[in-house]
Amino acid sequence: MSTKTTTSVTHYHVQKSRRKKFVEDWRQNWRTIVRVEDAPLVPTERGSRVGVYVGADGDRQTRTMDALVHEIDPGVTTTVHRHSWDAMVLVVGGTGWFEIDGERIEVGPGDSLHLPTWAWHRAGVDEDPAAGDMSPLRYMTFSSEPMLETMGMSVLEDAGHAEFATLPPRPPVAEGAPGDDPYARRLRRVARQQQERRSGRLHTSWDDLELLNTPRGTRTTFLLDKAIGYQASGITMAMFEIGPGRRQSMHRHPGEAWLYVLDGTGHSYEGTEPEGGRDYPWKKGDLIVVDHFLWHQHFNDDPDNTAKVVRIHMFDSLLETMRVLADPLVLFEEPPDHIRDQQAGDVSTIEWPALQRPTWP
Template sequence: MAEVQMVDADERRTLIAELEKYNFRVSSPDRPLFTKEPNSSMVPVLWKAGDIAEQLEQIGSRLKLQAGGARRTLQLSNPGLPYGTTPTFWVSIQYILPGEIATAHRHMASALRFIMQGEGADTTVDGEMYQINEGDLVLTPNWTWHDHEHKGSEPMVWIDVLDISLVRSCHAVFFEDFESARQTPNVIPDESYRRFGSGLMRPLRRPEPKKYSPLLAYTSAMSEEALRQAAGLDPDPYDDVILEYQNPLTGESALPTIGTRLQMLRPGTHTRAHRHTGSAVYYVVRGEGATIIDGRRFEWAKGDFLALPPWAVHEHLNTGQSEAVLFQVNDIPALEKLGFYREQPA
């Protein structure tokens, strides 16, 4: 049935208009349900660090941090979509000033924070409190209470990722404010990190299994050391050196619907081209290079963001003299669980 040429196309268009008043439809020649391969309206977009910094100054001076879901964020909007950065998730950049509190709430969407710059803030997730610093990854699994407070002296910036587009498409949005601005931390405020933070060992008595990682904070020191060790292995043909943040109990992705990866492209690297179902967004932690998406070259450098549409042929290059490191977020875990993931060399 894929991409069938409808010989009765004109008659179908007429019928669609006639049947609409009865809430009926017939298959449309203009909007086929089945296509030979994915045909996403999402487009590749490159957001430059200089533009991001300028607009963060704008929202920092003009917008207030308010209770509820109204955070001060710069949302990376994809012009090919009605909302969101990709078909399943939204990437935003949060800007929080010294002394501010992002008040506690919870929502059905899963979320994560990757710290771009600054220090002096902490985040609390279901009573677990962590100091967050540049390069750290902090998880906010769905329906967990979370809040943030900035106790430092300079503005702090981090990436917010939520699978809100996926949740909205399932008509499963829930949101709730906490009874106060902040939660009371647990007696052992960093219990999950003490249990699983080594990345290598764990207590014999395991906690009740959950759908997400019991480790809520992944430090920059831990991830960078793991990446350095992996650089001694044979390169991945499509990504050079790449690691996934994992659930230490199951070995699966840290969140069930959002994939998180850290990638290194060594000097002189030019990866092979491939494509896969699922969308991705890259943040350039350091270095410079280029990604070629469906024949179009995107030059990137430290602080830039790049959106990759589903099933787009892509390859990466390091064009600098030192290593380039990218933080990647994707929706591959969700597609794998649904049986929709497919990968193909180009």
């Protein structure tokens, strides 16, 4: 028996209305600067406190990545959970540990971590009154959950306080049999990808960072990226430092870019053209949101101290796909070298301070 599926209006009108509403909601909830005060911490059943900078669980929607802040008190261990997306962690205050598929990693301010897809993980802070430090562990997470949700593949599993040895492993992957048919090739290709992703790096210590000067007026380093051994879903995380009273050169690209202010005060220019846009002030703990294809430039307003900013985007997956689809359009654009160098100034004249772990607040 067959049935007919009909609507009172054509598919054209349904889709047009749906798309219009999404864009209107997006614009209504857009923020260029999300203040640290805009992400109040709320107790959760995991044992941590969580605040939403950007994400569907707050009031600022996104389609690619979310940005959350977490705190764990001394003596507390969160529940263990896993999910179908991966997440990047940036520790901004306190000390503690993460346990990823049974591997314990001690962390401190400035450290970064990768929580892989389907990896069981939890975090905690050991209570040690004799040490004299009773501050909570505070960290940011940036995950690809919104993109997975868009495709109907967002899955979250919480196992409470179960021991890792009792938990099921990550989903198995068939290695595939010899052969040159399309299915055999697919089995082997997917198996290779999963083997690579499941053998990626998990932790970058602040003490191991080395910042290098760039032509854009900053010194910078990777925190999480395939260039230093990580196997993620395309989210990359790098830190750049702006000299006292200096600035980064202007550029633009599609997609969202997020910049978490690890230390310092300053402002960012954003506009549809290199001139005539707006300046947005920021401070430590704020999140700078760069909208798609806006010219933008970041300034350190402190004449005596540097500013440290952590940049997060999905360049190695979403943006690279957009570049291929839109080719030959230029989707990452900088001004000509002579203008770029004039904007950036001579970074060799900056006396960079020794790199000290960040503190919170």
